[in-house]
Amino acid sequence: MKIFQGLEQPDAGKIIINDQPCSLQTPSVAMKHGIGMVHQEFMLIPEFSLLENLILGNEPIATKALGLGVVNFENALEQAHKLSDFLDIKLDWETPTIKAPVHIRQILEILKLLYKDVDVLILDEPTAVLAPSQVDDLFKLLRKINDDGKTIVFISHKLHEVVELAHKITVLRKGKVVSESLKDELEVHELATRIIGEEIEPVKKTSTNIEIKTEFPRLKVSQLSARSDKGTEALEGIDFEVSPGEVLGVAAVAGNGQEELIECLAGLRKITAGSIKLDGKEISEFSVSERRNIGIGYISPDRAHEGLCLETSLKENILAGQHKIHRLAPLGLINKKNANELVEKKLHEFEIVHDSMNQNARSLSGGNQQKLVVSRELSAQPKMMIISQPTRGVDISGRNFIHQKILDYSNNGGAVILASEELDELLFLSTKIAVVFRGIVMAIRDPSAIDIGQIGQMMLGVKSSSIA
Amino acid sequence: MNRSKSIFQDFLPIIISFGVGAVVLIFVGESPLEIYSLMLSEGFGSTRRIAATLSSATPLIFTAVATAVSFRSGVFNIGIEGAFILGGLAGAFVGFSMEMSHIFIHIFFCLLAGILVGGVWLYLPAWLRANWKVDEVVTTLMLNFIAVAIATGLVNGPLLAKGAGNNMTPMIHESAELLKLLPPSTLHAGFLIGLFILILYGFFCSNSLFGFENKMVGLNEFFSKTVGINTKKIIISSMLLSGAIGGLGGSCHALGVLHRYVEGFSPGYGWTGMAIALISKNSAIGILIGSILFGALASAGTTIQLFSDIPLDLIDVLQGTVMLLATITVFKFKKDNADR
Numbered sequence: 059m060k061i062f063q064g065l066e067q068p069d070a071g072k073i074i075i076n077d078q079p080c081s082l083q084t085p086s087v088a089m090k091h092g093i094g095m096v097h098q099e100f101m102l103i104p105e106f107s108l109l110e111n112l113i114l115g116n117e118p119i120a121t122k123a124l125g126l127g128v129v130n131f132e133n134a135l136e137q138a139h140k141l142s143d144f145l146d147i148k149l150d151w152e153t154p155t156i157k158a159p160v161h162i163r164q165i166l167e168i169l170k171l172l173y174k175d176v177d178v179l180i181l182d183e184p185t186a187v188l189a190p191s192q193v194d195d196l197f198k199l200l201r202k203i204n205d206d207g208k209t210i211v212f213i214s215h216k217l218h219e220v221v222e223l224a225h226k227i228t229v230l231r232k233g234k235v236v237s238e239s240l241k242d243e244l245e246v247h248e249l250a251t252r253i254i255g256e257e258i259e260p261v262k263k264t265s266t267n268i269e270i271k272t273e274f275p276r277l278k279v280s281q282l283s284a285r286s287d288k289g290t291e292a293l294e295g296i297d298f299e300v301s302p303g304e305v306l307g308v309a310a311v312a313g314n315g316q317e318e319l320i321e322c323l324a325g326l327r328k329i330t331a332g333s334i335k336l337d338g339k340e341i342s343e344f345s346v347s348e349r350r351n352i353g354i355g356y357i358s359p360d361r362a363h364e365g366l367c368l369e370t371s372l373k374e375n376i377l378a379g380q381h382k383i384h385r386l387a388p389l390g391l392i393n394k395k396n397a398n399e400l401v402e403k404k405l406h407e408f409e410i411v412h413d414s415m416n417q418n419a420r421s422l423s424g425g426n427q428q429k430l431v432v433s434r435e436l437s438a439q440p441k442m443m444i445i446s447q448p449t450r451g452v453d454i455s456g457r458n459f460i461h462q463k464i465l466d467y468s469n470n471g472g473a474v475i476l477a478s479e480e481l482d483e484l485l486f487l488s489t490k491i492a493v494v495f496r497g498i499v500m501a502i503r504d505p506s507a508i509d510i511g512q513i514g515q516m517m518l519g520v521k522s523s524s525i526a
Numbered sequence: 527m528n529r530s531k532s533i534f535q536d537f538l539p540i541i542i543s544f545g546v547g548a549v550v551l552i553f554v555g556e557s558p559l560e561i562y563s564l565m566l567s568e569g570f571g572s573t574r575r576i577a578a579t580l581s582s583a584t585p586l587i588f589t590a591v592a593t594a595v596s597f598r599s600g601v602f603n604i605g606i607e608g609a610f611i612l613g614g615l616a617g618a619f620v621g622f623s624m625e626m627s628h629i630f631i632h633i634f635f636c637l638l639a640g641i642l643v644g645g646v647w648l649y650l651p652a653w654l655r656a657n658w659k660v661d662e663v664v665t666t667l668m669l670n671f672i673a674v675a676i677a678t679g680l681v682n683g684p685l686l687a688k689g690a691g692n693n694m695t696p697m698i699h700e701s702a703e704l705l706k707l708l709p710p711s712t713l714h715a716g717f718l719i720g721l722f723i724l725i726l727y728g729f730f731c732s733n734s735l736f737g738f739e740n741k742m743v744g745l746n747e748f749f750s751k752t753v754g755i756n757t758k759k760i761i762i763s764s765m766l767l768s769g770a771i772g773g774l775g776g777s778c779h780a781l782g783v784l785h786r787y788v789e790g791f792s793p794g795y796g797w798t799g800m801a802i803a804l805i806s807k808n809s810a811i812g813i814l815i816g817s818i819l820f821g822a823l824a825s826a827g828t829t830i831q832l833f834s835d836i837p838l839d840l841i842d843v844l845q846g847t848v849m850l851l852a853t854i855t856v857f858k859f860k861k862d863n864a865d866r
Contacts, residue, residue: 378742378750381735392738
C-alpha cells in the first residue's frame with residue numbers, strides 16, 4: 059500500500075492507472091493521480107479545528123501579497139459544508155480535532171481525501187478503533203462514496219467486514235496474492251482457509267505421556283484481565299489451566315491480546331483483575347525475579363531486545379538470570395572460575411556454534427541466538443515455561459532443535475504455555491489449543507479434534523458453536 | 527592488537543585537542559613544541575610538580591568515578607557537579623560547626639555528611655527516572671543550578687564567616703583537616719581516598735553482582751527486566767551511589783584543599799569528570815589516566831603563565847576541545863540508548 063501512496067518504490071512491476079502506466083515517486087504524485095490513503099494511525103493535528111485539518115495542504119487562498127497567501131476561511135467552510143451535506147453527515151467544523159470523538163476523526167480522514175478530489179481511497183484497517191454501530195455508519199458513508207463513482211481499497215483482517223462491504227476480495231499471504239475473486243463466489247470458511255494457508259498434516263510425535271497426579275494444576279489462570287500499552291482493554295476474563303506435561307498453545311491473530319497474556323504470565327505486565335496461581339499459590343503480584351525464583355522460565359518473542367543482550371558477550375548472556383545463584387556469587391561477588399566453568403559447560407550442552415565465550419551475542423546467527431535463549435531458560439529447570447514465538451526467524455535445523463527441546467521438556471513433566479503465529483507449530487507441539495480473539499478465549503480444544511481451518515475461523519472471531 | 531587500537535581511539539579526542547591547541551599556538555606566534563614540553567615539565571618535571579598534578583587530579587577522580595557509575599547503568603546523570611558542591615558544603619559545615627577531639631572521628635563524620643548529602647541530592651531524579659521515565663539529563667542538569675543557588679545562599683547568609691569579605695564559611699577545625707602528603711604542595715590524603723574509591727570501582731565493574739546488574743541494565747533494560755533484574759532498583763541505587771561518590775569528592779576537596787566552603791568551590795570538576803568518564807568509556811584505568819592528564823593540564827596551566835606569554839586560556843582551549851569531542855560520544859551514547 060505504501061507503494062500506491064508513493065512512500066515506497068516497487069522492485070519490479072508497474073502500476074497502471076486508467077490504462078496509463080505511471081510511477082508514483084512521492085505521496086503528492088500519487089495524490090495527483092487521484093490516489094489517497096487513510097492510515098491506521100490518524101494523521102491529524104490535534105490542536106487544529108476540523109476545518110483546518112480538512113484544508114491543510116490545499117488551503118483556498120483569498121489574496122496573495124509578497125508571496126504570502128491569506129487563507130479564505132469562508133470559502134473553506136462553504137466547501138466543507140458542501141462535502142458534509144452531500145454525504146449527509148452533521149459536523150461542527152469549528153470543533154478542535156482533539157475534542158472530536160474517534161469516529162468523527164476517522165470520517166474527517168476520509169473527507170480530507172474527498173476534499174482533495176481523489177478517485178481511489180485506500181483505507182488501512184479503518185474500523186480498528188470503532189465501535190460496531192460506528193462501523194455501520196462508516197460503511198453507509200463508504201457505500202455513498204462508492205456510489206459516487208470512487209474506488210475504495212479496504213484493508214482489514216476482519217473477515218465479516220470485508221465480506222459485507224467488498225465487491226471483490228483479494229487475499230494476500232506473505233507478500234503474495236493467494237486468491238482473487240468476486241465476493242459472491244466465496245464462503246467465509248473458504249476465505250479463512252485461504253488466509254491461513256494450506257491445511258497441513260500435523261506431524262506425529264512420540265510422547266511418553268507421564269501421568270502426574272497433582273492436587274492443583276501447575277498453572278491456573280482465572281478471570282484474568284489486563285490493559286494494553288494504549289490503555290484499552292486487551293484481555294478480559296481469561297480462564298485456563300495447565301498441568302505438568304501439558305503444552306497449552308495460544309492461537310490468535312496478532313493484536314488480539316496474546317502478547318499481553320504472555321507478558322502478564324511472565325510478570326512484565328500488571329493484571330487489572332483475576333488471578334494467576336502456580337501450584338495453588340497466588341503469584342499475580344510477583345515480580346519477574348520472584349517468578350523466576352519459584353520456577354517460571356520465559357522465552358520472549360523479541361529476541362533482539364528481551365531475549366538476549368546482543369551488545370555483550372555470550373558469557374554474560376548465559377550468566378544473566380542465573381547470576382544470583384549462590385555458588386556463582388557468594389557475598390555479592392562473582393566467582394569467576396565457577397562462572398566460566400558453568401558458561402563453558404552450557405555452551406557445549408546447547409550445541410551453539412561459537413569461537414569464544416567472550417564473543418558478542420550479535421555475532422551469532424539468528425538460529426543460534428534463539429537456541430541460546432531457549433537453552434538458557436530450560437537449563438534452569440523451571441517448573442513451567444512461558445514461550446512466545448520460539449522459532450521466529452530461525453532456520454530449519456534450529457527450529458527442529460528448539461521443537462525437540464520443548465517436547466523433551468514437556469515429556470519430562472514440564473508445563474508449557476506456547477504462543478506462536480505459526481499454526482502448524484502450535485498444532486505440532488500443543489496438547490491443547492486455546493484460541494484467543496479480541497482478548498477473549500473463544501475455545502480450548504484438543505488439536506487432534508480440530509483442523510487448521512476451524513482454528514483460523516475462530517481466530518477471526520467466528521463462534522466455535524457455529525463451527526460444525 | 528585490537529586492544530591497542532581501541533585505546534588509541536579512546537584517546538583520540540585528547541590527541542586531536544592537542545593538535546587544535548598547536549594550531550592556536552602557531553597563530554599567536556609561539557612554538558607548540560616548546561610550550562608543550564614546558565607543560566610536560568610543569569606537569570611532571572619534579573616531585574613537587576607531580577604532587578601538584580595529583581592534587582589537581584584528586585577531585586576529578588571522584589567526579590569521574592561518580593559519573594561512570596551511573597553511565598554504566600544507562601542513566602545519563604550529569605548532576606555530579608551539584609552533588610560535589612553540596613557534598614563540599616556539608617563536609618565543611620560539619621568541619622567547622624562541630625568539635626570533636628579525635629581527628630579520625632571528625633573526618634569520618636565530615637566525609638559521611640558529604641556522602642549522605644550527595645546521595646540524597648540525586649534521589650529525586652533517580653526516582654523520577656526509574657518510576658516515571660522522566661529524562662534524567664534535564665532533571666540533573668537543572669539540579670546543578672539549584673545546588674549552586676542553595677550553596678551560594680547559605681554562604682551568604684547563615685553560614686557566612688564573621689568578618690569575611692568573600693562568601694565563605696568559617697575555617698574548619700584542625701581536627702577535620704585531611705593530612706597533607708607532601709607539604710608544601712596541596713596534595714592531601716583525599717588523593718588516597720580517591721585511589722581507594724577507584725580501586726573499589728574497578729572491583730565493582732569486574733567482580734560484583736551489583737556491577738554486573740548495573741552493566742546489564744545499561745546495555746539493555748528490557749533484557750535485564752526479562753531475566754529478572756529489578757531495573758528500577760538498579761537505576762536508583764546506581765544514581766545514589768553516584769551522588770554519594772560525588773559528595774564524598776566534594777567533602778574531601780573541602781577538608782583537604784580549601785579547609786572551608788568558598789563560593790566558586792568547583793571550577794567545573796563535575797563536567798571535567800564527565801568528560802573523563804566518557805573518554806575512558808567508564809574503565810577504571812582509563813579514569814586514572816584521564817584524571818591525571820586533566821590534573822596535569824590544570825596544574826601546568828596555572829604555572830605556565832609565569833614562564834611564557836601563554837595565557838591560562840590555552841588550557842581552556844584544550845579542555846574545551848576534549849569536551850566537544852567527548853560530547854560526540856555523549857550523543858552517540860544517548861542515541862544508542864534511544865534506539866532500544
